[in-house]
Amino acid sequence: MREKIICPACGAEMNFHAEKLIYSQTDLGARTAMDVHLEEIHTCPRCGRAESRACEGT
């Protein structure tokens, strides 16, 4: 079961609503197949804040 994120701003349980491919940009212009990962996007239903974290297993 996916662990919920608690909003760091107001303490409410956040809603997980998207998975997004993220291309790492640590080096300008250096992007390889190894630099892509999947990220979870969560939004707080109380204050609207967005948070993200790497998907489990990626």
Next chain:
Amino acid sequence: MRLGWFIQKSRGVPEWKPTIDIASLPLPVDDAGEAIKDGGFSAKMNRADALAIVSPEYNHGYSGLLKHVLDSCLKEYIHKAVGIIGVSAGPFGGTRAIQDLLPVMRELGLVNIFWDVNFSNVQGVFDSEGNLLDKACVTRIDKFLKELIWMAKTLRYGRENVPLE
């Protein structure tokens, strides 16, 4: 160059906030992406339910500075609404810039509305104080804003209440 208004989150009536002039944002040019994120700009994007991007057309495309600013955030944009307003000194009203921006919006997680606004021959559309001279634009602007607000409200409900799984 203006990024546009953004809609402040509020319980009830959408609230328009002042334009963000991206030329005034203190973003470095020796790096790119979220590594150069500006806290103030990020906070505004986080609070926003929608963006209205006012974009000029430079050399048949959108401005590199606009892309540089937009790239500095990502999670702040996911599942939010965006509408694009094109501006040009010529007759096409920034149509090429708008078309070129659509796949960028998609990759940033923003949801495009199907109305655009095009200000062509812009030097005759506003007076020196920014007042709209061409009243024929009002109907188009009204449809654009109504659709943008509808999409903003709908996506906000989805972000806060509809889980992905």
